[in-house]
Structure formats: C-alpha cells, structure tokens
Amino acid sequence: MQTEEMSMKSKIIYIVFVCFITLLIWLGDEGHRPLAYTGSELLHSVGLIDSEYGLVIREAVSRNGAVANTPQYVMNKGSYTATLRYRAEAEDSVLELWEQGKKMAGWSIDPSETEMTVDFTLPKDMKQLQLRVNYSGKGELTVQELEIRPYTLFYSDSYFFMLLFLSCSLLLWWYLQGGSARFSREQIVDWGVILGVALLATTPMMQTYLYNGDDLCYHLARLEGLKDGILDGQIPVNIQPDGLKGNGYLNTMYPYLFLYIGAFLRICRVSLGLSYKMLIFLANLASAVCAYTAVKSMCRSRRSVILAVVLYTLMPYRFTNIFSRGDLGETLALIFWPLIIAGLYHVILGERRRWYYLVIGFSGVLQSHILSAAFVAVFCVITALCFCVRIFQEKRYKEIGRAAGMTLLLNLWYLVPFLYYYFGEELSTEVLRWSGYFEQSVNPSNFTQSISLYNKQYFSLGLALLGCVGIGLLRFLCERQRERTGQDGYLLYLFVTGCVLAYMTTGYFPSLALLDNELFENIVTMIQFPWRFLGPASACFLFVGAIGLAESQILAPYRNLVFTLLVGLNLLVIVSVPMDNNHMPYKNAEAVASKGHESKLAANIGLFYPHEWRIEGASDERMVSNVVTSDMHSVTVHSFEKKGTKAAVSYTAVREGCFIELPIQGYLGYSASDENGERLETERGGGARIRIRTIGDGMEHRVYVRYGRLPLFIAANLVSAATIAGIGWRLYRKKRVKAG
Numbered sequence: 001m002q003t004e005e006m007s008m009k010s011k012i013i014y015i016v017f018v019c020f021i022t023l024l025i026w027l028g029d030e031g032h033r034p035l036a037y038t039g040s041e042l043l044h045s046v047g048l049i050d051s052e053y054g055l056v057i058r059e060a061v062s063r064n065g066a067v068a069n070t071p072q073y074v075m076n077k078g079s080y081t082a083t084l085r086y087r088a089e090a091e092d093s094v095l096e097l098w099e100q101g102k103k104m105a106g107w108s109i110d111p112s113e114t115e116m117t118v119d120f121t122l123p124k125d126m127k128q129l130q131l132r133v134n135y136s137g138k139g140e141l142t143v144q145e146l147e148i149r150p151y152t153l154f155y156s157d158s159y160f161f162m163l164l165f166l167s168c169s170l171l172l173w174w175y176l177q178g179g180s181a182r183f184s185r186e187q188i189v190d191w192g193v194i195l196g197v198a199l200l201a202t203t204p205m206m207q208t209y210l211y212n213g214d215d216l217c218y219h220l221a222r223l224e225g226l227k228d229g230i231l232d233g234q235i236p237v238n239i240q241p242d243g244l245k246g247n248g249y250l251n252t253m254y255p256y257l258f259l260y261i262g263a264f265l266r267i268c269r270v271s272l273g274l275s276y277k278m279l280i281f282l283a284n285l286a287s288a289v290c291a292y293t294a295v296k297s298m299c300r301s302r303r304s305v306i307l308a309v310v311l312y313t314l315m316p317y318r319f320t321n322i323f324s325r326g327d328l329g330e331t332l333a334l335i336f337w338p339l340i341i342a343g344l345y346h347v348i349l350g351e352r353r354r355w356y357y358l359v360i361g362f363s364g365v366l367q368s369h370i371l372s373a374a375f376v377a378v379f380c381v382i383t384a385l386c387f388c389v390r391i392f393q394e395k396r397y398k399e400i401g402r403a404a405g406m407t408l409l410l411n412l413w414y415l416v417p418f419l420y421y422y423f424g425e426e427l428s429t430e431v432l433r434w435s436g437y438f439e440q441s442v443n444p445s446n447f448t449q450s451i452s453l454y455n456k457q458y459f460s461l462g463l464a465l466l467g468c469v470g471i472g473l474l475r476f477l478c479e480r481q482r483e484r485t486g487q488d489g490y491l492l493y494l495f496v497t498g499c500v501l502a503y504m505t506t507g508y509f510p511s512l513a514l515l516d517n518e519l520f521e522n523i524v525t526m527i528q529f530p531w532r533f534l535g536p537a538s539a540c541f542l543f544v545g546a547i548g549l550a551e552s553q554i555l556a557p558y559r560n561l562v563f564t565l566l567v568g569l570n571l572l573v574i575v576s577v578p579m580d581n582n583h584m585p586y587k588n589a590e591a592v593a594s595k596g597h598e599s600k601l602a603a604n605i606g607l608f609y610p611h612e613w614r615i616e617g618a619s620d621e622r623m624v625s626n627v628v629t630s631d632m633h634s635v636t637v638h639s640f641e642k643k644g645t646k647a648a649v650s651y652t653a654v655r656e657g658c659f660i661e662l663p664i665q666g667y668l669g670y671s672a673s674d675e676n677g678e679r680l681e682t683e684r685g686g687g688a689r690i691r692i693r694t695i696g697d698g699m700e701h702r703v704y705v706r707y708g709r710l711p712l713f714i715a716a717n718l719v720s721a722a723t724i725a726g727i728g729w730r731l732y733r734k735k736r737v738k739a740g
Contacts (some may be wrong), residue, residue: 442534
C-alpha cells in the first residue's frame, strides 16, 4: 500500500497541533496541586460541623486522642508541607504523622495561633501515610482546614501522558510519511479495530477514580510491593520488603510477571492508580490481540476474526473481574485462553508447527494466576485424552512433549521458588480453602443478561455469547449432511465443554450433594467459586460462534446481519457499566482536592495484605515495628536500621540466655551475621519474627540480617534465561536465513 508524502504545510500544522496538545496536557497537571480538606471532610467520629464546614471538638465529648484524620495515602518519597488552620483554647493538642500504624512525627498545636505550617520529609515511599489531629481533651478545638502540598510533585502522571502522546504522534508521523507501505490495508484496518476495541473496553476506567473491586486493595499492594522489591535489588522479587508494617510479605506465591509493567511505572513516579489502569488497558489490548491471533489461525474469515476480537474483549465475565471483583490475576489469565484453545487444536489436529501457541498460552496463564493454570492443565489433559487416537496415529505427541518441555524451562524461574515455599515453609493457607462453593453458584437467568456491578454476585455469559451457543446448536443439529472435518469435531468438543462448564456454575449442578465426597470437597474448596468456570466456558463458546458463523451454510445469507447483531449486543456490556452519580470529575469549581488525588494515591481504596502466605503466627495484632527483647533489663538495643530486605541492629547484653527479635518475618532465605562476618543462627520468634540469641558479655555487638537468593533459585533463573536466549538466537538465525 503506497501513500503520498506529507506536504510541508501539513507537516507544520501537524507539529503545531502536537505541541498544542502537549502544552494542554502539561497545563492540566494535578501532580503539584495540594490535597485540601475542610474539617467536615476529614475522617471523624465525634464533633460538630459549624457554618464554615469546620469540625468543632468540645470537652463535652469526654474523649482525647485522634479525633480527625486524613485517608491513608500511598505517597512517594520526598519533601512535603502540611498546613493546619484551626482555633484552639488549650494546649497539648497535636498534629501527628503516621505510617502503617507507627507514629513518625508530631507537632504541637499552639492555641495562640490560628495557622501552623510544618515540613516533613519521607525517606522512602509510604504505604499508609496519614495525618491525624490528636485532641488533648481540654477546651474547644476547631479544625477548619488541613492541606498537604508537595515541594515537587505528588506524581508524574501528566508527564507520562505527554511522553505517551508524543510517542503515538511520532508513530503516526512515521505512518503518514510512508511507513504504512509495509502493511496492507486489511492489516491496518484490523489493528485499528483491535486498538479501538481495547480503548472502548477501557473507557469505564477513564474516570478520576478507581472502581473498588473485592480484591483490588490486595493487587494494589502487590504492585507497590513489587516496586519496592525491585528497588531493593531483587530480580525476581521474592519478598515485598515494606509490607505488613515493614515485616515483609512473601511475593512468590502469586504470579507477578506482568505486574513488572506497573511496577516500572511506579518507579518512574507514576501514581499507583494510573499504573493499575495502564495494566488494565494493556490486558484489554492483549486480550484483543490473542483472540485475533488465535481465531485467525483457525479461520480465514476476517468477519469472524473481528467478531472474536469484539466478543472476547468485551466479554461480560472479564468486566465482572475487572470492575466488580477487582481480580487482576484472573483478568490477566483470561488473556491467554484463546491461545490455549488454538494451540491445542494445532498440536492435535491443525498445523503442528504452531505448538508454540500452547507454550505462550500456558506460560501466560501460569504467570498470571495459579488456579487458572491448574484449570488449563486439566483442560489440556482431558483434550489430549479425547483425541488420543489421533495424537498417536500421527505421532503428534512429539509436539506435545516439545510444548510441555519448553513451558517448563521458560517458567522454571517462577516455579522453583513457588514450590520451594509452598512445600518447605510453614505458610498460613486456611483462608484459601473454604467450602462456600454451593452458596456461590450462579442463577441461570443471569446468563441472558448483560452486566451489573451493583450486585457483587452478578455473573453472566451475555446475550452475544449465548448467540454463539445458538450458532453452535444450528451447525451441529441442522447441518448433518455436510462432511465433518477434524475442525468440526474439535468445535463440537469445545461446545460440549463450554456447556458442561456453564452448567457447573449453576445451582442445578449437584455440588451440595457432592460435598460429602472428600475428593470433590478438596477440589471445590480450592476453587472456592463456581463462577470461575465462566471464563473458559466463554472462550469455548467464542470459537464455536465465530468459526461457526463462517462455516455455516444455513447462516451464509445472514452473516452480515448476525455479525452486526452479536457486536451490537456485546456493546451493551460497555453501556451497562455504571458510572458515578456525579458525572463531573470535581465536586465544584472551588474544590482544591480532586477525586483524581484520592484515586491516584489509593486513598479511597487502600492497601491490604491478606493472611494467606504469611508464616503461621504472623497475625496483624502480633506485628511490631521495633526490635523486641526477651529481657529489657538485660538487653539494650542501641540502634536498628532497615532498608528493603537488609537490616542492622546493635545491642548490649549483660547476661547469657537472652535474645532479640527483629520486625522481619523469618521467611526461608534470610540469614544473619555478626560484625566480624561470622554467620549467626536464627530462630523463629513470636509473630514469626527473626530471633537471634545475644552474647551476654556486656559489650556492644552488631548483627546484620539480609535476604539472599538461594542457589536453587539462581540455578532456575539461569536455566530460564538460557532458554529465552536460545529461542532468541534461533529466531535471529531463522530471520537471517530467510532474508538471505
């Protein structure tokens, strides 16, 4: 495809337009604007609101202590200014700065003044930063306004958008200058549709706030913890060093490869809220690409391929995971189901050289969600058993072996630490296994509807995918006279599998009766929710409908009509995602603090570290932030420093038999040494802390604790790295041979 080169006039107009938009993005930067609250907007449980929206605290409340506070912020390291406007009748009230339940600083409120300004510096990124007004219990205290202002920026979101816009502008410039000659018109249209659908799927995220899904607070904590681990020098990151009040939280038990993208944005000081939204956009884009690639490899109809892109990217269950459940892991895993289905087809029936589809698909699921990886493994085994005769007749087990071996080698870097900690560490896993399976079953009537996020237990296939079910029924029941192909048999298998999986999500499936069976109970307590089957069921129906529309003889005269109907029905998913009742990003023109601040700093959601994957005994109430001694009269702690997974403590003990406990969860991999570099024995103390026996000679000693990668982990990393390098070298050689 040839294009005319841009004229000089067009080039000038284009450059001026790009510069103008870039300027507007820069002018709209909120990163330097202050957070401001009136007294009535602060979190409070006591007090009265006066006519100026101030919070009035009187002695009559019979209470002292924290009476008003800001939300908890994820705040970047740096210098900030806090300004409190108030009226106070008595002394001893204090403005305090807290982080993860630990007081960092405090400033007395002077009753002779009406405004105080204090500066504070954060030495590292904070997880739950909060300002509190501590009331003395004497006299009247009126909190009029509290403001937090950065010396530089809260976040660099606008600069990120500027860079993104300029990059897209350069890409478009290259295209207009003749770069499109490398692509056909059909390719340009297809990729335009993919990008457009991905953007459309992301529009509910284009708000100044985040939807607070069920598990969102946990995934935000993972994203922030991964960033901390990278800055600590861990690659791969096994420990989130600053989680759980700085005690550390195990990172290897939940796949995190794709979270590196968001973690990198956080390192560049992009806000936590926008980093998460970018992950969702990339997940939408990747879902569209995988659906396009997978269906195109099995079907020549561009209409069906585009239909697959729209139906899969706008699939109701994906939207439920993103907006209602906040399940980032399963959202990422769903990206790769089309590649799994297409990969199995090619390994068993199609082009056997495309076995790498299965490698990419399985690896992607494994690096997203462990339970989904288990689903995929079972799906692959059942599929292989159903087509075992064909596999052995055509010796396709060779490709299956290659796919399995390559998948294992590529993912060894993650699997080894996961299995090591799962079987070798005393981890708390009770919360992961509960038998509420039957109670969480889906009402089949929901299958016919679109999506509603107001009901947290609302799950649907959607009308479009039910239309795919109808296409499958039409083909398999009404077109018997046509000669069946291997692809027809595979689509029939997908149709039956999808129906079985959908049936297993409903209350009609006898799960309550089967819970008496020990094997079934063990399985469903790990699965937890039957609606998890909706994802793979939807993927199966997608292939049946998209390819069936292209192959059906009965529907041949109506293909365009059916295509339009299914796409239109699926667009209802976007329409039905509820927006905030206040459709404006700001409450009023005078508001200084925006919803954008609240969302970007995660103040409206917060971070959460679940009980699972902690060491047994590491409950919240047993977490501490300081060194604990066995006998405060015999052991004196002089200093304690912790940075990432490295810590140093100096102490003096006057008698033997004592110990110190560091505020670090003692996961396998931590080691301790003394000031001479000699290795020290560590024990598991209270709250799963690292315990070290002291030397009672009355002299000052220093202990160094750090997390170090185990040799087994390093070996696994090297194997995976060598596998990736080998694949890269082979592709490079193949490209050179082809070019030559």
